Amino acid sequence: MTVQDVRAFNRFYTGVIGALDYGRHLYAPYTLTESRVLYELAHARHLDAADLRTRLALDAGYLSRILNKFEEAGLIERGTSAADPRRRSVTLTAAGREAAALLDERARETVGALLDTVAPADRPRLAEAMRTIRGILGGEQETPGDVVLREPLPGDLGWIVQRNAALYAAEYGWNADYEGLVARIVADFAEDHDPHLERVWIAELDGRAVGCVMCVRDDAPSTARLRLLLVEPDARGHGIGDRLVRAVIDFARGVGYRDLVLWTNDVLSSARHLYQRHGFVLVAERPHRSFGKDLVGQDWRLDLHGSGV
Structure with missing residues (x-):
């Protein structure tokens, strides 16, 4: 050079x-x-x-x-x-x-x-190039800074919708139907939620939002639902997803829920492995056509009283 x-x-x-x-x-x-x-x-x-x-x-x-x-x-x-x-x-x-x-x-x-x-396939390469320049010229460490889990600030709920839509479109080719679903979930929480029984966490790394998850009441009695788990691609591999899932489990157990459930799709393999590590059990799966793709939806359940994870 x-x-x-x-x-x-x-x-x-x-x-x-x-x-x-x-x-x-x-x-x-x-x-x-x-x-x-x-x-x-x-x-x-x-x-x-x-x-x-x-x-x-x-x-x-x-x-x-x-x-x-x-x-x-x-x-x-x-x-x-x-x-x-x-x-x-x-x-x-x-x-x-x-x-x-x-x-x-x-x-x-x-x-x-x-x-x-930027083409979706080129974004990981671009992010890695940026990290390389910062690391060499700025003397930055390879390890990440402190991750903070916090409550959402004004604008963060909109960020959850935007990032979910953008990432799932880039990584799985899902269409705007998914953005509509996420927007409805977030709007329902914003308009009517019990702060004692429902929460949103934002994961922040070095002052930047890099992840999120929600815990909301389910229709079934004494049951909470984990929703919209997301970790930014350049922040993965540092245990942020684990911390977000653990936060939901600890909160749900602490406020008295008996079960924690979630719905996902089989193509989200990293998320499924994360749920399994925390003790979730697959209870049902069925094919469906959603978000412009043929998918297999899965229902997972965690017994909060029987699990010691």
Whole structure:
């Protein structure tokens, strides 16, 4: 590799980034650097100005002007750091979280539109190439960061619908009927659910949503249903699916359900093996035509009182 190779790639990548924001005003009304500060504050806890300077390699005076602007706009609050009284903590206000969420939504939509131009078969290769560049030039470790399971934030339920539709279309060729099904499931939960008996988990890795699962009441008495388990392709292999399924099992058992059931299709082999590891038993299967494909649907059941997993 030569210096010219790096410069050529840099020109190409800069052009791609510029095209992403062409005519979209992706960061408006903030600059790119201001948007990066909002992102860090939204995705990390207990930050102070020194942390931000280190993470973003910013001049102290420049960062101070940004934080002053944000404070005047009501986007942040500053106080004494619990870890070091000599430092001042920086946290987003409700208005700041709303601004950061809007920028994040715009970024997701824009990058999603870019990925739509990439053939599904090429996406794993593209993701691996990106990880390679980050690992070599950024000195990043091969192991992932901390995975956090959290409740959904505003916009996350829409993310569940979008990611399910996109991933199953890319990986299995399912049509928009599946997106409609997921949208109905999510809408039913959003409009009417008992927070004591029903929950949604979002798996977050390094500040990015990479997975989800739902636990909802089933029509059968004392029975919960696991729904919409998903892990992003580039986050698989790190036990995130196991953690999501375990969260549902522990929750369902803890609130008093006797059985946990789910419906899946035999083509989803990785998910089926995951359910089997957690003690689910196949109780029925039948062929059906759905989502533009001929499939074999499967019903699985876990006895929450009889299973010690």
